[in-house]
Amino acid sequence: MSHPVEVSELAKTYFEQGRGQVPAVRGISFWCQESEIFGLLGANGAGKTSTLRMLSTVLTPSSGTASVMGHDLVKEPAAVRRSLGFFSASTALYPRLTPRETLDFFARINGYPADRVKARVEELIERIGLQSYANTRVDQLSSGMKQKVSIARTVAHDPPVLIFDEPTVGLDVLNALEFHDVLREFRTQGKSIILSTHIMSEVEKLCDRIAIVHQGKILACDTLAGLRESSGEHYLEDIFVRCVKAGHP
Amino acid sequence: MSRAGDVWLLYQRELRSALREKNILLYSLLVPALLYPCILWLIFSADSLVRGTLEQTPSRVAMVGLPPHHARLETELVEAGEFSLTSRPQEESLRGLQQGRFDLVAVFQPGPHGEMGVRLVYDGSRLHSKIARDRMQQVLERYRDLRLEELARQLAAADEQLQLLWVKPVNHASESQVGRFLLSILLPMAMIVVMGMGGLYPAVDSTAGERERSTWETLLTTAASRDDVVLAKYLYVVSVIAFSGLLNLAALYTCVYAVLEPMEGVTISLPWSSLPVLLGGTLLLAMFMAAGMMVPASFARTFQQGQSLSTPFYAVTILPTVLVADPSVQFTTTLACIPVLNAALAFREAIAGHLLWPQLLISLSVLLLCVVVSLWVARRVLAYEDVVLGTYGGSFWTFFRQRLLKRS
Ligand SMILES: Nc1ncnc2c1ncn2[C@@H]1O[C@H](COP(=O)(O)OP(=O)(O)OP(=O)(O)O)[C@@H](O)[C@H]1O
Ligand SMILES: [Mg+2]
Numbered sequence: 001m002s003h004p005v006e007v008s009e010l011a012k013t014y015f016e017q018g019r020g021q022v023p024a025v026r027g028i029s030f031w032c033q034e035s036e037i038f039g040l041l042g043a044n045g046a047g048k049t050s051t052l053r054m055l056s057t058v059l060t061p062s063s064g065t066a067s068v069m070g071h072d073l074v075k076e077p078a079a080v081r082r083s084l085g086f087f088s089a090s091t092a093l094y095p096r097l098t099p100r101e102t103l104d105f106f107a108r109i110n111g112y113p114a115d116r117v118k119a120r121v122e123e124l125i126e127r128i129g130l131q132s133y134a135n136t137r138v139d140q141l142s143s144g145m146k147q148k149v150s151i152a153r154t155v156a157h158d159p160p161v162l163i164f165d166e167p168t169v170g171l172d173v174l175n176a177l178e179f180h181d182v183l184r185e186f187r188t189q190g191k192s193i194i195l196s197t198h199i200m201s202e203v204e205k206l207c208d209r210i211a212i213v214h215q216g217k218i219l220a221c222d223t224l225a226g227l228r229e230s231s232g233e234h235y236l237e238d239i240f241v242r243c244v245k246a247g248h249p
Numbered sequence: 250m251s252r253a254g255d256v257w258l259l260y261q262r263e264l265r266s267a268l269r270e271k272n273i274l275l276y277s278l279l280v281p282a283l284l285y286p287c288i289l290w291l292i293f294s295a296d297s298l299v300r301g302t303l304e305q306t307p308s309r310v311a312m313v314g315l316p317p318h319h320a321r322l323e324t325e326l327v328e329a330g331e332f333s334l335t336s337r338p339q340e341e342s343l344r345g346l347q348q349g350r351f352d353l354v355a356v357f358q359p360g361p362h363g364e365m366g367v368r369l370v371y372d373g374s375r376l377h378s379k380i381a382r383d384r385m386q387q388v389l390e391r392y393r394d395l396r397l398e399e400l401a402r403q404l405a406a407a408d409e410q411l412q413l414l415w416v417k418p419v420n421h422a423s424e425s426q427v428g429r430f431l432l433s434i435l436l437p438m439a440m441i442v443v444m445g446m447g448g449l450y451p452a453v454d455s456t457a458g459e460r461e462r463s464t465w466e467t468l469l470t471t472a473a474s475r476d477d478v479v480l481a482k483y484l485y486v487v488s489v490i491a492f493s494g495l496l497n498l499a500a501l502y503t504c505v506y507a508v509l510e511p512m513e514g515v516t517i518s519l520p521w522s523s524l525p526v527l528l529g530g531t532l533l534l535a536m537f538m539a540a541g542m543m544v545p546a547s548f549a550r551t552f553q554q555g556q557s558l559s560t561p562f563y564a565v566t567i568l569p570t571v572l573v574a575d576p577s578v579q580f581t582t583t584l585a586c587i588p589v590l591n592a593a594l595a596f597r598e599a600i601a602g603h604l605l606w607p608q609l610l611i612s613l614s615v616l617l618l619c620v621v622v623s624l625w626v627a628r629r630v631l632a633y634e635d636v637v638l639g640t641y642g643g644s645f646w647t648f649f650r651q652r653l654l655k656r657s
Contacts, residue, residue: 014635014640015635016640016642017642017643018642056470057470058466058469058470058638059634059638060634077474078472078473078474079472081470081471081472082472084470086470088466089463090463090466091463091464091466091467091470092462092463092464092467093464093467094262094266094462094464094467095462096265096266096269096270097262097265097266101265105258105262106471108258109255109258109259109471109472109473110471110472111472137269153467157472
């Protein structure tokens with residue numbers, strides 16, 4: 001049986017002037033099922049963003065394959081993108097559009113049925129509590145509000161797969177907690193969610209399964225309970241350190 | 250959704266953002282629309298300003314040795330109201346002229362029979378001095394005519410006999426010059442400069458600007474294909490440039506017919522046969538300029554970088570159009586091979602009513618070739634992931650050397 005997201009031996013090597021070949025991802029495999037939050041936990045430079053950018057077809061993999069909702073990454077990139085919502089630090093909003101225009105544009109361009117776009121946009125605006133700012137230009141919104149619009153933008157076309165790359169960076173505690181609730185809500189709706197972060201507590205609280213990524217490889221992949229059992233440590237922090245040390249004696 | 254539907258959606262998005270950007274409104278709409286009215290207004294008001302101030306300033310004239318029996322001349326000079334007169338010895342007067350205290354020195358030399366010679370000493374390097382000379386000459390001629398008339402009457406001549414020949418000069422040189430200047434010099438150059446200016450901001454904004462604001466990746470993760478995203482951007486920039494050009498043309502027509510036509514003595518016509526050349530040229534230029542400015546700008550990470558990367562294209566292609574202002578530069582088949590300049594020359598000749606077919610055909614092929622080549626380069630550039638994502642280290646020129654020419 002196939003999962004909404006299946007990743008098999010995905011690898012990415014960059015070529016950089018001066019540095020030469022930079023192997024950022026070296027054969028990563030995982031899957032993510034419906035109603036699941038799958039966590040990618042790793043230090044800076046571990047290769048999380050590179051993996052997720054390949055999954056969202058922004059980058060072409062150097063080797064390996066992956067599929068989203070049964071669509072192959074390389075053969076059907078447009079179908080893959082239609083099936084997922086991608087959120088990262090480098091997916092900003094158009095500053096000169098209003099939230100309403102933004103949601104309308106992203107719903108339509110991602111193939112949401114045209115006759116239902118209006119209703120969908122209003123539903124999202126209401127859900128994020130942005131009624132009074134729906135016609136204000138995005139560049140005039142506070143960063144908390146921008147974040148909300150950005151999340152709404154990610155799910156505007158109601159995709160079955162959601163990818164969040166370090167979504168709570170720069171958010172205050174209250175906004176971060178609110179975001180956690182939103183993620184849980186998405187999970188209840190049956191979405192497959194991939195969350196990349198280096199914040200341990202976030203992973204502990206939210207993720208159903210966790211992959212510990214280090215230097216482009218997955219060192220361990222299990223539920224929190226499973227990781228505790230196999231490592232003999234209780235705190236995720238200790239589990240992480242032990243994994244990294246074991247991976248590199 | 251269909252591809253056309255995607256491109257149309259993306260295109261609308263670009264345009265909507267553009268219409269909310271002050272700079273785009275300024276350079277792509279306001280400047281093209283208001284350039285000619287402003288230039289015309291400047292020319293006319295500068296002209297009348299200069300004339301006005303000169304007319305109001307009295308000419309300072311030093312009179313040397315006016316004989317008493319010609320004292321009536323002095324009365325006439327005073328009545329003319331354009332002079333401030335002083336009587337001074339010759340030496341002092343000439344020194345005063347040299348030092349700029351006088352505009353003119355009139356040295357009167359009485360003859361033995363009551364006749365009189367006048368030497369007008371002026372400073373040819375000063376406008377005021379020349380005006381003083383002209384004014385003085387007019388009064389002197391009138392004075393002489395009156396004296397002659399008196400003399401003739403004393404000899405019992407009839408009035409008709411005195412009017413042997415009369416001349417009435419009418420000067421309309423300045424207005425028709427404005428018209429000719431505007432058409433042959435301003436139009437081709439201004440139109441192309443305006444198009445370049447109108448296109449530069451959108452070209453950089455939709456490439457480097459998008460990257461600087463981190464919206465590029467948002468766009469790349471939508472279901473639209475990469476080709477469609479790029480196509481929509483290209484069409485957007487092409488249409489802004491073409492629109493700037495057409496707006497400029499429309500402003501020119503309006504100006505010419507509303508301001509210059511009603512003037513006496515001005516005969517300007519923009520032949521309708523020039524329209525196909527102007528419209529087709531505008532479209533081709535827009536296609537070439539858009540690609541030429543977008544490709545280098547797409548290597549930049551910030552708007553500023555993008556601007557400095559695409560400015561060389563602007564300078565190299567657009568500055569030569571200055572040549573069009575020189576009437577001795579002919580629209581030869583050689584010049585027809587230089588892109589952009591050839592369009593400017595074609596515009597100039599078309600406005601003058603000349604359709605030079607060989608040159609037009611060469612220009613058309615050259616511009617088409619430029620469009621095709623620049624689009625091919627764009628495709629090659631977009632095939633490289635690092636350039637698309639903005640992580641490529643070099644500029645367009647390093648890319649050109651290393652990857653297009655395969656040298657390092
Ligand atoms: N476009 C690129 N060109 C060259 N090297 C890159 C590029 N992007 C990333 N890298 C390198 O690849 C490695 C993995 O980077 P990546 O951004 O995937 O890590 P990450 O886990 O997301 O890190 P962080 O937590 O800092 O976001 C790093 O060494 C980085 O320097
Ligand atoms: Mg990252």
